[in-house]
Amino acid sequence: MPKVVPWFALLAALIFLPHVLSFSQQEILVYLAINVLIVTSYRLLTLTGEWSLAHVVIMGVGAYASALLTKMFSVPVPVSILLGGVIAALVALVLSVPLFRMKGFYFLIGSFAAGEIIRLLWKRFREPFGGPKGIKGIDPMPDFSIGIYDFDFFEPISYFYFAAIVVAVCLLILWRIEKSPVGLTFHAVHWQDKLAQAAGVNVRAYRTLAFTIASGFAGLGGALLAHYVGTINPNSFDVEVMVFVLTWAIVGGTATFYGPILGCVTLTILNEVVLREMGFEQARPLIYGLILILSILFMPKGLESLVQKLKPGRKSAVPVERAAE
């Protein structure tokens, strides 16, 4: 079975990589794992053709929910992370009622407004959200041992392993959804909602389903982040972060499952290794904007299109679409 060889290579790389990195680079690896989940769940949302600007705020909903559950109700941390995802999905379900009365550009703006309203609530209500300063001193993951390995969550390396396992399971679920008849229906809703309806598809229900699932996983990602950094505030989930997610997705390409992941990993490496080392940190938004424009102009189908050129003859199961149509 030569097919599993690359997966073992990846697994080995993920296990050994952190050991050759510095402490701060290990931290970046944790963020990277979480960001991969955020951008992959974002792609699921875009499958039905709607692009939301609320995804990062929904991620924040998961973070706040999990933090508050541990603080106020002493829910144990791994359980609270799961519940954070569930609550984010429920909030998305409620938001979808007004949002999916809109389409295209109006949906985009509507989702942005909805996200800003949530952020406003966080800022406005000191109880329980902590106002503009947010929540500090969030419980960390409790240490535990699985025999061959002791998880010590003061070490980023441990949290990276933990996050990577959670993210891998989430990616597997997202992958299975996409390759299922449900995933095909998402594509159908995107390409011809009229014809899908004529075949009996409740288009609105499927849009809501995609939005809710994607939000659930984003919430889970947010909760993972909250219990790592220990402090969150409304600005941790502002539109600037959303622009990063969009940039990863567009630069990577959204036609394939791996496109957004490719974009996220490539840009993170570029950002952390190149920009930080060279001291261009401050110019990050500027450089991201530049990369976004350049990639739309010169690589409209994203990094994934380069990969597809490298393996000729293999047709992708998923149609090649334009990101910003």
Next chain:
Amino acid sequence: MTKFLEIDALTMRFGGLTAVDGLSFTVDHGTIHGLIGPNGAGKTTTFNAISGFYKPSSGAVRLRGEVISGLKMHEVARRGVVRTFQHSTLFAELTVLENALVGTHMPFRPNIFAAIVGYDRHDRTGAEARAREALEFFNLAHLADNRAGDLSHGHQRALGMAVAYAAHPDVILLDEPFTGMNPEETRVMMGLMRKLRDDGTTILIVEHDMQAIMGLCDRITCMSFGKWLAEGNPDHIRHHPSVIEAYLGGARHVA
């Protein structure tokens, strides 16, 4: 006895324009029923009102006595009325097989939880068998892996029908199915429609190809300027003075 599909005083207004004006007719179960009329007569609008794409301004559509007008399109579809579109409307970016698979949505309803844990093998193979059967029926099986958007016009029309057929409808609404087909393809397609009818599917068809309509239909309703004009068997319609008048006097080209 309740009528099978009944269009009752259907009226559809767009602003000042009345596209369909008090139209009434009945489609009997197991027949091929033609709806004809000059360009702009309101045939597609009638289809849109029956299939739930539009909500009628007034009047009703009843299926086996149940009012289906005003329902959403997917709700009408779930009651057994499935339509095709006048312009080749397909999932152009998906493969031919995937198009047909979307058509199996109703008989094989996807379940997300079963899909995640891999407990839907049975449904997936069932859906694929149904989709392939639909492609087979419309002679598209050899094109299963092609991108739908790359098909010839005739094949695209056939695929549109295959998607509808895969859904197992009781009534199928066909809007100009023969456009873009050569005479040979049209002849083959007519044979398939008779076969569909003989299997118990009721067909309501809009078509400008008079030869095909006359050869195919059990009954024909003719409309003009949104109004009911005449109804009867093909012979009756062929010689009906108002029908001839509508087509000739309308000064509009009959394709």
